Amino acid sequence: MSGRNLSFPKLCALGGDMGQMGIAEIHHVRPSQVRGAASLLLDRGWFIETIACLDLREGILVNYFYAHFTEPGRIVVRTLVQREEPEVPSIADIFQGAEWHEREAAEMSGVRFPGNPNPLPLLLSEDEESHPLQKAFEDRKPISNIVDEFIKAECWPAFISREEIEAEAEKRAEEAAAAKAAADAPAAPKAAKAAKEAEA
Amino acid sequence: MGVIKEFAEALKGLKSLIVGLGITGKEFAKPGVTVHYPRKVVADKDLVTYRGHIELVGSKNDPAMPPCITCLMCQSVCPSGCIKIIKHPPPKKDPAADKNAPPEAYASGLEPKTKAAPPAKEKPVKTPKGFILDYNYCSLCGLCVQSCPVDSLRFSTEFYIADPSKKAFVYDLMARLKAQAGTATAKEKE
Amino acid sequence: MSVFPKGDFYTRHFQPSGKEETLVVNMGPQHPSTHGVLRIIVELDGEYILRCEPVLGYVHRMHEKMGENRSWVQYWPNTGRVDYLHALAWNWAYAGAVEKLAGIEVPERAEYIRVITCELNRVSSHLLWWGAYLLDLGAFTPIMYAFDDREEIMDMLQMPTGSRLTYCYYRFGGVSADLSDEFLKRLSRFIPYLRSRLPMYRDLVTENVILRKRVEDVGHIDEDMCRRYGCTGPVVRGAGVAYDVRKAEPYSVYDRFDFRIPTYPEADAFARYMVRMDEIEESLKIIEQAIATIPDGPYLSKSAPKPKWSAPKGEACFAVEGARGKITYYVASDGGRTPYRVKLRSPSYCNLSCFAEAAKGVILADAVSILGSLDLVIPEIDR
Amino acid sequence: MNISNWTAPDPFVTTPDMLIRLVVGLLALAAFVGANATILVYVERKVAGFIQRRPGPFEVGPQGILQTIADAAKLIGKQLVTPRGSDGFLFWLAPIVGFLPVFVMFLPIPWGESTYVVQSDVGVLLILAFAGFGVLSLCLAGWASASKWGLIGAARAVAQSVGYEIPLLLAVLAVCFSHGSMDLMAIVKEQGGWPWQWNVATQPLAFFIYFVCALAETNRAPFDLPEAESELTAGFHTEYSGMGFGLFFLAEYANMIVVCSMATALFLGGFQGPAAPGPWWFLLKVYGLLLVMMWMRWTYPRVRFDQLLNLNWKWLLPLATLNLLATAVALKL
Structure with missing residues (x-):
């Protein structure tokens, strides 16, 4: 080569x-x-x-x-x-x-x-x-x-620059985690119910 | 000179045309090569190698039951998601059954050992309850057959299948296997 | 004349520079000689083509995206469906790329099996092309003769692969089934038979003066043009360049076989025609040698990946000589369950891209002849 | 026959005898054209099948013999679609214009010594004149259907037909010269029963030119450019459905019979034959020629348009002219 x-x-x-x-x-x-x-x-x-x-x-x-x-x-x-x-x-x-x-x-x-x-x-x-x-x-x-x-x-x-990306990734991950937590909180009982139904 | 050359070429061309006619004329006289479908079918030697939709293989002991252990390998590897295995529900803890069992006696160690082996742990039923193949989406790649750890799947050679409805191609392979086993035993009886 | 003045998106982009006395016609998407759903917008001055532009995408299936959302093993069936006429070459390109990426060894027998089946598939592809090209040129009978011979090939390929057209036969580290002795016997009987048919093909078609007049001096695609457009396969070999991936980047066991790269310097449709006809013979030669020397052994490597396998991270490129040209798979992996990126380089796509230039100024009938001589498979172009 | 004896047949002073002959003849011709076209379509498909080593039509009736009738029934039953933007009147006139003159062309053909409809001193002229109608129909069809492919097909048809009519005429003229007549019956009668007594023995070049031109005139492969389906989808009849297409189809086969009948009468001794002469010889020869036409269609690729015209203007026309000159000189000597 x-x-x-x-x-x-x-x-x-x-x-x-x-x-x-x-x-x-x-x-x-x-x-x-x-x-x-x-x-x-x-x-x-x-x-x-x-x-x-x-x-x-x-x-x-x-x-x-x-x-x-x-x-x-x-x-x-x-x-x-x-x-x-x-x-x-x-x-x-x-x-x-x-x-x-x-x-x-x-x-x-x-x-x-x-x-x-x-x-x-x-x-x-x-x-x-x-x-x-x-x-x-x-x-x-x-x-x-x-x-x-x-x-x-x-x-x-x-x-x-590597730092830029990592910083943004962290920021995004935090946001996503926060959003998920917010979404999960009311959804948790529902999910349990759904699981029960599925079992039956 | 040019004219002569042109004429020579034209004659050569004409000759090639006549040769062409000769070839098609010869072929005209030969018998046909097509398989005349409703009257004749494809020769068996070409049929047995055909990989049609998959089907279950009967196990040695019970030809109506596959050796399938419901590992779901085929279901998960299928690129088109056309295999669906229905498992038996896990055995329920029946309180009444529990009462009949003499756990205490065994525990005490007073029972004679010769009587019987202790009842083995109840095995979860591993054979599938249902095995559904949606042939509509199958791409006949053979990955499921290859990935089966107990060789419970094989290809059928069926290709004379046609139906106006898509529903006809959703196969219940367990039922199919049972039917096959039934005809096989019937033949044996005869 | 124009009843539908608006036209569609592509026609609107095509029209503005059109002159008054010219005719803009759509060749396709449903046209007998575009071999599928390819559309070519043509501006005609009488029978002469002023300019033309292919419009693609009618059978686009997004194979590259499908590669990203199914696992490495699950991508197999896709490979056979890109180019349905030479499916095994695409099988091979994917196998080769992933094997290179993961460093999977392929048993020798598997390599021989791949060579035999792939070359057999190439012969069947060329036979079909031959018939279809003659169909483009208005001769109806050759395709039937070609199908007669091709049928035998398909029956034979069905023996190991189980399918007749869209094979999914190769696996990482080998192939999915062994070749039976019966197959090899039948194949060795078939080769002399096909050889005995080739003179008939030559007398019926190749020597025919009408065909010669239709394809000679038509559609010049020379070496420079091939380079600028990335044309490969019989197109570049018809331009006198002995470029064949089997020799240029020898893969598998091709370096053990003695075969010739047919080239013709005329760079016209007839040169491409002759390259393919010669390639049939060369492929038969390779198959003959492979049958004679095929070793015993496993057909699938012991280290062959399991269904839920993931490739190690990295990237790899693998090129295979398909019936239409250079097939390249580029795979990038992040070590995940699915490929990170799969890129398919299809030869028909690049070969077709030069059509607009090659067809400039020719007669409509010649455009059909050029299009046919490029040997297009539309699903491969659209992927 | 002496041309000076010729008087125009006045339809109003025809004898009842001639009128009956005309009416019966026309009816018989209608039946003959219909039946023959049907048979020819069947034969063509069988020939194609056998050449391609497949059975051809097989399912309808024994050996598929009723296939054409089934197809005709299907075509008649289909909806007639008039494309948007087309000239409806001309669009539907075209197939009729293409089909009707064919009857007239059959009139002067001498099937047998006494089996003919009209014996005219200018029979050859009559056929050639009405043959020109065919191109009008193709032109109308292509133009009126408001399809670009149809238009190109029509343009091709006109250029092709106009070009090929000239050598065709010259080739026929050579024969007429040597017999001093344009009456088909007279030309047939002057030939003998054996092949060496036919005109093809004395005028082989004229026969060759005539046959090539006849292929081109009837738009048969390898000269089927107006409907070249791999280039123009279907050329002039792209937009026709049902019986509109059916009539073009019928006219094509009827035209084939006409040109082959004329070739038989002019070059192959007509109803004359070894042993007992009669209409069967005529039909046999016509069908022989038709089979050759079909055979060629299923063997050759299609020529390119410029090559087609080159063949006409650079080869056939000079050859036909030379042939005519040579004939004239030979006659004078």
Whole structure:
């Protein structure tokens, strides 16, 4: 996997093992660097496989999968976008095939791709407003729950500060607990009654 | 030259058309290959390998009862949630029955040991009371059969099934097993 | 002309740049040559296509979301239903991804079984495509001959898998049932039979001058276009690039078999046609070698996960060469009961995305020819 | 027959004898067309079935022989839907326009030495003239149904029919030249009973061109572009339901009989045959040609539209012209 020397601007390149996880290289970039990576990869003869978004506690992780017709391996260019402003510049003018991948990612995960020539819904109905692949808050996991090493990497803090997320999570958890307690209090006798009925 | 070449190509094309006619002509003369359904059915060798809906297997001792231990593995693994096992309710503590039992005597140790073994702890009934399969939603993945720890499930080879109503495909597998056992014993008697 | 001036959402977005003298027609969602519910909005100038835009999503089932709310094992049946014509390749891609993620060993016999069944499934998929493509081009008979041969394959695949189309046969760490000797015998009888049928296919169709005129020099999709759109499979091999996942990222035991990657440099519909016809022969060659060398042993690993198993945390990607191209499963796990994210990269989806460019300026009949030569399976596009 | 002898048959001074012949003939033709179309549909489906190695229609009646009648009953029983935005009058006129002229085309066909309805000196002309009506019907149908697919189908039909009529005419003309007559009966009578005495032996190229053009004129595969169902869903009859579609269907088969009858009379010696000549020879030859047409339909893919026109203008037309010239020169010599 060495000797490829893809030197596009990036935060860091870390992880990836073709044998272990089927991904040769993982490059972390800022959203603004996605286009640079794409054009460099196109010059080197890579083609786009797909775009996959992960909805995480830290934000939405947008993964661009690239593969090559003659070289083995798979390169993932990933970037993290904040949920408040989920925008990644479109690469549809570099890889035309990415237009559909972006449209799919946009409607499924709620990431916006400014510059996409045809930003219509692709698979869902045109009046669908929700993003099905966005998870509920309590289902969202921090990236450390999936891959540890990204947290250890120095590039991760560039995306997001860890404390912020934890603080928000704690706050949410407290709120949820309070709400639950409030809801449980009157519901408790009811629940007992229901259980009795079920037994009978 | 160009004209000659064009004509040669056209003739080649015509030849290919005639070859095509020859092939379909030959096939015309051959017998048909389709299975003429109501009159003929699929050969058994192709039928026995078909995985239809699941059914219960009779246990060795009692062909009308499955060896199922109601572990609910199949029910929980089913991706479509189409298996429903009804358990026997847990045995109720009957105070009258308790009175008949001579716990004190045993406790005292005065009873002769040769008389009888102490009554074993009442076993909870493990066989299912009911086993319902909603075949409408089944995707025939076979995960239930594979996950059954006591091999109580198998695939039926039934596929001549059709019904205008969805209700017809909600099978009571216990009843089915009983019916199968009944016909099997009837055959044996004959 | 237009009785329904408003049109629907997509037509409204499509129309504004249309000229007065052109005709905007909907090819689909119910159209004989879109092989299912695919809709293509076409702007016609006479018989020539000025521009077109595929509209997808009519059979969208949200497989990716379903992956997130059912357990690892429960996701199996979904994999067979993405591409119903080459279901085992999708089975394999999911199996491979999760096995990679969890480091599950697959017994050697299971690998051979996978190769045999998957290649057999590929042959059946190509046969169906052949018939359906000819149907697109107006010949009715070939599909019946193809079905005749395909029927035998389906009967054979039914022996281990128990189903005929949407197989759910592979498991983590192997397959769900062993191959019987009867199956292997029947298969080794079938291979020479199918080989003897192929010359008939060639004489009836491939050599036919009408077909040649319909597919030669039609629908150029060259290497550069494949790269920009991510086209794989017979499309890229028809553009002269010997790209086959079985060779490029060798998985399973494919490196033990001797087979060729058929390529044709013409990059037209005929090249793609020929690639598929050659692939049938190559697949038969692989199956033949696999039957000869299949080892004994267990068909399911002892460490195969139990039904309530959860994968360890991490992420994994696994690519498989399907009949239509590169199938990639990306799975991410947080160690929970369900996958955290499943991403399906379907080849038809990427192959279709280049249709708008490939069909620009061609005749309507050629568009049908191009569409057919991409070998689309709509449920795979919509997922 | 000498063309100078020809006088227009005046319907008002016809003899009772001729009137009876006409009425009986028309009735017989109606029965014949109906019966034959029914049989042909059945035969076509059986041929398709056997070529594709399946039984074809099988359930209605022995060997499915009543299948077409059942289908006809179904078609008649169906609701006639007039699509929104269509021109209702023209829409329903089109199938009738397509079907009626077929009767006229049958009139001058010599079935047997004495089995004919009208013996006209310009029989060939009559058939060719009324054959033009077919395209009018397709054009009307496609245009009036307010369907874009229908419109494209209609446009194709017009371009195709107009184009292919010319080489067809030239091919027929070559035969008429060599016999010096346009009377089908005379042409048949001048041919002998054995295949080498037929016109196809002296005019093979004309026969080939005629047959190809006849396929195109009747919109049969591989030239079924106006209704190419994989491209245009069903072309000009996309929007027709019930018997509207049924009439197009019937007209197609009736047209097939007409073109094959004409081919038989012009090139294959008509009712002449070895041993005893008679109508059976005629029918045998017609059905032979029809079977070849069906055989071709179930073997070939469809040609593309521009290729279809190229074949006509670049191949058939020059060939037909050359053939005609050669015939003329040979006759002069």
